[in-house]
Amino acid sequence: MSGTFVGMPAFPEAARDAVGNTTLRANLRHATHTIRDKRAKAVAELADWQQLREAGKQIKNHTLRHLERYLVQLEESVVRAGGTVHWAADADEANRIVADLVKATGEREVVKVKSMATQEIGLNEALAAEGISAYETDLAELIVQLGRDLPSHILVPAIHRNRGEIRDIFREEMGKWGRAAPDALTDSPAELAEAARLHLREKFLRAKVGVSGANFMVAETGTLVVFESEGNGRMCLTLPETLISVVGIEKVIPTWQDLEVFLQTLPRSSTAERMNPYTSMWTGTTDGDGPSVFHLVLLDNGRTDTLADEVGRQALRCIRCSACLNVCPVYERAGGHAYGSVYPGPIGAILSPQLRGTESEIDASLPYASSLCGACYEVCPVAIDIPEVLVHLRERVADRGGKGHRLEKAAMKAASWAMDRPGVMAAAERAATRTRRLHPKKVPGTGAWTDSRALPELPEKSFRDWWKGEGR
Amino acid sequence: MTRGDGETGAASRTGTGTGSRDRILARVRTAVADAREAPEVTRDYLTTHTPDDPAAVLDLLHENLAEYRALVHRTDAEGLPPLLARLLAERGSATVLAPAGLPPEWLGATDAVRVQDRPESTAAELDAVDSVVTGCALAIAETGTIVLDGGPDQGRRRITLVPDHHICVVRAPDQVVASVPRAMVRLDPTRPLTWISGPSATSDIELDRVEGVHGPRTLEVVLVSD
Numbered sequence: 001m002s003g004t005f006v007g008m009p010a011f012p013e014a015a016r017d018a019v020g021n022t023t024l025r026a027n028l029r030h031a032t033h034t035i036r037d038k039r040a041k042a043v044a045e046l047a048d049w050q051q052l053r054e055a056g057k058q059i060k061n062h063t064l065r066h067l068e069r070y071l072v073q074l075e076e077s078v079v080r081a082g083g084t085v086h087w088a089a090d091a092d093e094a095n096r097i098v099a100d101l102v103k104a105t106g107e108r109e110v111v112k113v114k115s116m117a118t119q120e121i122g123l124n125e126a127l128a129a130e131g132i133s134a135y136e137t138d139l140a141e142l143i144v145q146l147g148r149d150l151p152s153h154i155l156v157p158a159i160h161r162n163r164g165e166i167r168d169i170f171r172e173e174m175g176k177w178g179r180a181a182p183d184a185l186t187d188s189p190a191e192l193a194e195a196a197r198l199h200l201r202e203k204f205l206r207a208k209v210g211v212s213g214a215n216f217m218v219a220e221t222g223t224l225v226v227f228e229s230e231g232n233g234r235m236c237l238t239l240p241e242t243l244i245s246v247v248g249i250e251k252v253i254p255t256w257q258d259l260e261v262f263l264q265t266l267p268r269s270s271t272a273e274r275m276n277p278y279t280s281m282w283t284g285t286t287d288g289d290g291p292s293v294f295h296l297v298l299l300d301n302g303r304t305d306t307l308a309d310e311v312g313r314q315a316l317r318c319i320r321c322s323a324c325l326n327v328c329p330v331y332e333r334a335g336g337h338a339y340g341s342v343y344p345g346p347i348g349a350i351l352s353p354q355l356r357g358t359e360s361e362i363d364a365s366l367p368y369a370s371s372l373c374g375a376c377y378e379v380c381p382v383a384i385d386i387p388e389v390l391v392h393l394r395e396r397v398a399d400r401g402g403k404g405h406r407l408e409k410a411a412m413k414a415a416s417w418a419m420d421r422p423g424v425m426a427a428a429e430r431a432a433t434r435t436r437r438l439h440p441k442k443v444p445g446t447g448a449w450t451d452s453r454a455l456p457e458l459p460e461k462s463f464r465d466w467w468k469g470e471g472r
Numbered sequence: 473m474t475r476g477d478g479e480t481g482a483a484s485r486t487g488t489g490t491g492s493r494d495r496i497l498a499r500v501r502t503a504v505a506d507a508r509e510a511p512e513v514t515r516d517y518l519t520t521h522t523p524d525d526p527a528a529v530l531d532l533l534h535e536n537l538a539e540y541r542a543l544v545h546r547t548d549a550e551g552l553p554p555l556l557a558r559l560l561a562e563r564g565s566a567t568v569l570a571p572a573g574l575p576p577e578w579l580g581a582t583d584a585v586r587v588q589d590r591p592e593s594t595a596a597e598l599d600a601v602d603s604v605v606t607g608c609a610l611a612i613a614e615t616g617t618i619v620l621d622g623g624p625d626q627g628r629r630r631i632t633l634v635p636d637h638h639i640c641v642v643r644a645p646d647q648v649v650a651s652v653p654r655a656m657v658r659l660d661p662t663r664p665l666t667w668i669s670g671p672s673a674t675s676d677i678e679l680d681r682v683e684g685v686h687g688p689r690t691l692e693v694v695l696v697s698d
């Protein structure tokens with residue numbers, strides 16, 4: 001039912017469209033700034049934030065270096081705890097495995113916890129083709145699904161919709177899928193949430209099969225972990241008889257203790273809370289409590305290609321907190337859809353071209369969807385050097401034959417608003433010291449700023465020095 | 473069946489995609505063959521951010537729970553039954569669900585009808601219950617979190633999920649820890665764990681926080697000191 005990212009225009013064109021949409025821009029700006037400011041406060045509460053960040057980075061690096069060992073250990077632990085493990089090399093295989101597992105239960109409906117891995121592989125569409133309805137149960141995902149729309153943010157996927165739009169979607173669409181929205185539904189968030197509660201509760205209470213992803217998988221114990229706020233995750237993870245979790249192979253961590261790092265850094269980076277309202281952890285199956293059948297589908301789908309790239313593999317450390325989106329001047333302007341993938345923003349700009357390759361126009365353009373200001377690196381709780389990977393990928397695209405320069409021009413134009421802001425641009429220029437070769441001397445474009453001025457000479461001082469010294 | 477250990481054994485116990493299993497693992501091996509050795513993790517982060525003073529830790533728990541919109545009450549062992557009775561009465565709860573291992577005296581003062589969670593109770597039956605009362609495995613002060621591990625006084629995960637009102641009793645100081653690292657060493661990962669920080673909430677609509685989307689709308693935490 002929902003649309004697809006395949007066939008999206010390349011980033012520059014998509015961004016230009018988004019920039020022209022003032023409602024979208026206002027919604028996004030409100031969202032990113034609100035979360036950003038709250039996040040800084042939540043992080044400042046922990047005196048050892050930098051040590052936690054370093055530990056998170058090290059845990060992930062160590063795991064990726066020994067990924068084979070930890071995947072095998074995870075498999076053993078899950079099997080020991082009563083689960084079944086499946087391996088999927090690509091999206092098609094994963095979809096086929098899930099569809100077969102659902103069919104074997106005799107059911108034609110599944111309830112889903114928001115999961116980027118299943119969006120990445122287009123699971124809902126694949127299940128629909130097999131006659132299976134997959135219901136998204138996260139409020140934002142429900143809004144997106146009912147609106148036949150695409151998610152635009154990792155954390156708040158419907159952030160591009162305002163309350164009036166949501167009310168209209170609920171009024172028109174809910175009845176087609178189950179319990180209809182009340183006639184007198186207004187656009188108050190409380191009433192909208194209540195309508196979603198009633199609409200979905202009916203589905204939760206009868207669901208026999210749940211489908212989820214996971215934020216982490218612990219090799220040592222076989223424990224899977226899902227962070228959420230609404231309780232829809234708990235519903236999907238505990239009420240059905242069968243639970244199927246589709247998880248990227250990079251989500252494994254070695255030990256139970258390692259979780260203590262991410263339990264501290266993920267919520268604060270993500271929703272800017274000390275802890276999200278609900279975190280569920282399950283290890284295989286438990287007699288008399290929760291699903292009696294548990295399947296784990298381990299997904300590659302381009303991850304081993306990413307792992308093979310010396311510079312790019314750090315993108316696999318990502319814990320999907322979305323902090324980098326909220327500080328990104330290009331994301332704020334262009335919106336999540338422009339990235340043409342379930343992974344928007346700075347992380348999407350480096351992850352999608354690695355998972356999918358840079359053959360398509362959109363993927364080749366993504367490494368240019370950045371001003372290289374470095375703010376994404378600064379907030380990343382696992383210290384992924386996104387600018388470094390962007391530059392690395394630009395080289396890869398440029399090496400393949402001249403497309404790069406054109407894409408860069410177009411991307412810079414789409415992000416030209418940043419140039420009206422001396423602070424942002426100053427940061428971007430300083431960050432660009434090490435990327436001179438890939439920068440045009442003058443940005444061709446239509447904006448007043450770019451017409452009248454050449455880009456200043458790139459200073460010696462790096463962005464990070466600046467950020468620490470004068471920034472903020 | 474002969475030797476069932478090692479990779480071959482694991483492969484035979486997996487589901488579909490066994491061919492892919494070997495292919496993925498081989499690709500992983502090749503991908504990192506030349507990668508630099510990644511050192512073991514330096515754990516120089518703090519194990520707690522709070523002074524070791526049980527009274528201060530309890531106050532912090534109270535404060536953080538309240539900030540995340542749980543309703544917090546304090547009492548002692550003797551005051552617990554009348555307090556629970558009052559909280560149930562104030563909400564007009566006619567039925568209360570309690571796990572089998574809840575100390576019976578806790579609900580000694582209420583006249584709400586006690587409902588048992590039977591394995592065969594359906595989700596719809598749970599949906600009809602007014603309130604649920606449980607204990608917990610522990611509570612974390614720095615994050616304002618209560619952790620349930622399915623122990624006898626907590627019951628199955630679904631009973632604290634479907635009803636709209638959850639009262640959780642925390643025994644201080646025994647069940648109160650300062651921080652997440654202090655909690656991890658006390659928890660058993662083989663049990664199903666539910667970490668709860670405030671009531672169910674969403675900020676999906678224009679970032680306005682709304683409570684009680686799917687989980688309980690109201691979370692009350694009773695801190696019992698001895």
Ligand code: SF4
Nearest residue numbers: 318319321322324380
């Ligand atoms: S790249 Fe870093 S900041 Fe961005 S979503 Fe991933 S973990 Fe979060």
